Amino acid sequence: xxxxxxxxxxxxxxxxxxxxxxxxxxxxxxxxxxxxxxxxxxxxxxxxxxxxxxxxxxxxxxxxxxxxxxxxxxxxxxxxxxxxxxxxxxxxxxxxxxxxxxxxxxxxxxxxxxxxxxxxxxxxxxxxxxxxxxxxxxxxxxxxxxxxxxxxxxxxxxxxxxxxxxxxxxxxxxxxxxxxxxxxxxxxxxxxxxxxxxxxxxxxxxxxxxxxxxxxxxxxxxxxxxxx
Ligand code: DX5
Ligand code: ZN
Numbered sequence: 179x180x181x182x183x184x185x186x187x188x189x190x191x192x193x194x195x196x197x198x199x200x201x202x203x204x205x206x207x208x209x210x211x212x213x214x215x216x217x218x219x220x221x222x223x224x225x226x227x228x229x230x231x232x233x234x235x236x237x238x239x240x241x242x243x244x245x246x247x248x249x250x251x252x253x254x255x256x257x258x259x260x261x262x263x264x265x266x267x268x269x270x271x272x273x274x275x276x277x278x279x280x281x282x283x284x285x286x287x288x289x290x291x292x293x294x295x296x297x298x299x300x301x302x303x304x305x306x307x308x309x310x311x312x313x314x315x316x317x318x319x320x321x322x323x324x325x326x327x328x329x330x331x332x333x334x335x336x337x338x339x340x341x342x343x344x345x346x347x348x349x350x351x352x353x354x355x356x357x358x359x360x361x362x363x364x365x366x367x368x369x370x371x372x373x374x375x376x377x378x379x380x381x382x383x384x385x386x387x388x389x390x391x392x393x394x395x396x397x398x399x400x401x402x403x404x405x406x
Contacts, residue, residue, distance in 0.1 A: 205389030234261025
């Protein structure tokens with residue numbers, strides 16, 4: 179499994195999202211990460227299906243839609259119709275997670291499950307065999323530009339072990355929050371294969387080059403020893 183880079187447009191200029199997508203795609207972005215926030219599950223409010231629909235028109239890469247909302251079941255059809263290729267939902271808000279995961283898959287969209295930093299890995303125990311990917315939050319969701327929580331590395335390794343034990347060794351782990359060139363290799367060594375990065379890419383002044391550099395740092399972990 180190679181490493182994929184998923185720039186988060188949360189830190190881009192919302193008046194020029196098309197340009198933002200084009201620049202990270204030139205830099206080798208594999209996915210475009212779209213953060214949906216409702217002002218309820220998280221304090222912030224961002225974007226909804228109409229913006230995803232416009233992004234789908236210009237993006238060459240699949241849209242990875244991260245739903246930080248209290249009632250995702252009400253909106254998964256709309257995000258699928260808008261053009262999401264991947265959709266992830268938080269275990270913290272879903273009493274019927276099994277139903278939701280299968281509803282997303284039935285729409286032809288890859289289904290991911292997200293763990294907040296304080297949510298234990300065991301919360302995935304019964305669903306690990308069903309998911310297309312797992313997203314480990316390495317900050318508390320809601321804002322870009324926060325600092326990486328170091329314990330996330332151990333958590334990624336534990337999720338990897340659970341997925342393998344559940345017969346789902348093909349399902350990748352995505353990591354989101356505070357990822358940059360300094361920690362990319364370490365999270366890949368722990369087992370992450372999709373790296374989300376917002377501020378490290380869009381606050382850098384050169385998103386194309388920052389995407390390229392992050393990808394190189396991440397891929398180095400697959401080919402050589404990782405500095406600790
Ligand atoms: C945080 C979002 C992230 C965010 C990451 O709630 O889920 O995707 O954009 O931003 P950075 O990379 O700046 O932590
Ligand atoms: Zn996100």
